[in-house]
Amino acid sequence: MISASLFLISTSAEESLLPVLIAAPVGVMLLSVLFGGRAAERIALAFMPIGVVLSAALAFVVWRNNQPLVYFIGGWAPPLGVAIRADGFSSVMLVTTALVISAAGLFARGDFGMTKDRTESRAHFGFWTLLLAIWAALDCVFVGWDFFSIYVALEMLTFAAVPLVCLKGQRETFIAAMRYLLFALLGSAFYLLGATLIYAAYGALDIGVLAQKLRSEPATWVALAAMTAGLLAKTALFPLHLWLPPAHAGAAPPASAILSALVVKGSFFVIVRLWLDLAPPQMGEAPAQILAVMGAAAVFAGSIIALRQERLKLMIAYSTVAQIGYLFLMFPLVVGQHAWSGAAWTGGALQAISHAFAKAAMFLSAGLIADILGHDRISGFRGLGRIAPQSVFIFALAGLSLMGLPPSGGFNAKWLLLAASVQSGQWVWALVMVIGGLLTAGYVYRVIAPALDPIEKPPFDAHPRAWRRRSAFALTLALAAILLGFAPPEFTNLLMVGAPTAKLERAE
């Protein structure tokens, strides 16, 4: 009896992790607005370990309980109340968010840190506050379990991400930010329209309640199509990617890292919720194929345009366009309760995470390279490896994971997706992945090859001290992408908690 009541108490303590996970970054962000300036940086840096521990604790609880954690706000259960929920995929995304934001934030002390000889500026204050805002918004997206909360969370994400693009205050970045905002606003209007139609048809917005009720009828199709179109604009899936390269390439390196690694995953995550968690499998079949065709187009177009870029940061941004495409290949492989769905689910989730780490590391290494050379033109990289071996090494490690070479998280992700596509007889997606991997190798090689060119005297001087400490944070992210390749089976078990394919045993 006593042990039962103790169990209940501990259960409620576990559940309360969920609201704390949202409230903590929001509260800390408000604090940094309140104290401003110099304090904003300290507050953000102080929150980082707390945020990492909170998300890790949540992931541990979800893994140990082997079932999703659900919390009813105010004790009211849906359909009347609002639920927040963390399953395996969301808790892994939460941990990734915490780690990438922390590493990028520590790296950013070089760009936005307050030193004695620097005067306080709006960009410094803005960066640290927006960092916390993005963190809070992403946490909300990943634990959101009803479409209106997710709408508000996605809007918060946009409002925090857009100013981050133009913090440097250059003319081009304002144009990029404006274009980004317009795409995002169009996307959110479409999303809200779809959510309205869902509510009109079923009188509910909670994903769990809706999943029981959803029928294949015209209203549902129109609603889901509108929501998906809006989310695709925010995710920048080809051909709605036009805003992404200038926005991600124009921002400061730590901001680019967060935008490319995490922000686009927020709306992708909601598309997964829509078509894999909510829609019944027989309804998801055709849209999954369409999404994957767009994904394949993104892999080809993004990679080929990346191959033609002169500037390193633009090349990395186009690589993001391509890697987003990979994410969408998971839909036709996961949908339905097939033997290969579990492998495809794990592969898709792993791709989202390993791309987050690898791409953040890549943008940070590009920032280091630009600091050393004073430019980021790929044609001027000859001999770079001699004066900036760390930066080139970080770039190469990240590239390894993006290409999908073992050992790396990217390899495991692509291997699982490849296996699923072969097993399901959908060979075409396997072909897309293989060709995409070759193209990725092409644009990574374009950077590495001249950098490793053994020339006698590099045409530039090194300034070693400034970036040695910062490169450690970028290296940590790149190593994380590699280490994901050695993830133990427990990690897969965690990803399968609450997955749409959870009923199946883990497919190898």
Add this chain to the structure above:
Amino acid sequence: MNAVTLAGLGGAVLVGLGLFGLVSNPHLLRKIVAFNVMGGGVFLLFGAVAHRGAAAGLGADPVPQALVITGIVVAFSATALAVALLLRLFKETGRPFLEDAPVAETSETDRVDG
């Protein structure tokens, strides 16, 4: 045709008009206004949906009203951010357009790429 159907249809028309304006008009301020028209259409649609609650014996379903209020706050914030960004953009470039929009007869050509 009763009032609710009219409200729903009106919302649909506003969404269509707003979408057209947002896509077709190069002037950024007009795009922002068009976004608000489109948002207004969605809110009106939500209002029409609220009437379904009447079937349950209530005057109207209160949930959409709560959602619309939140939605208006979000749209207001979005508009404020967009207008602030537009003002800064105008200060930097002197034109309320994105770079690839039609250029006036005398334009700065000092932009350097690479």
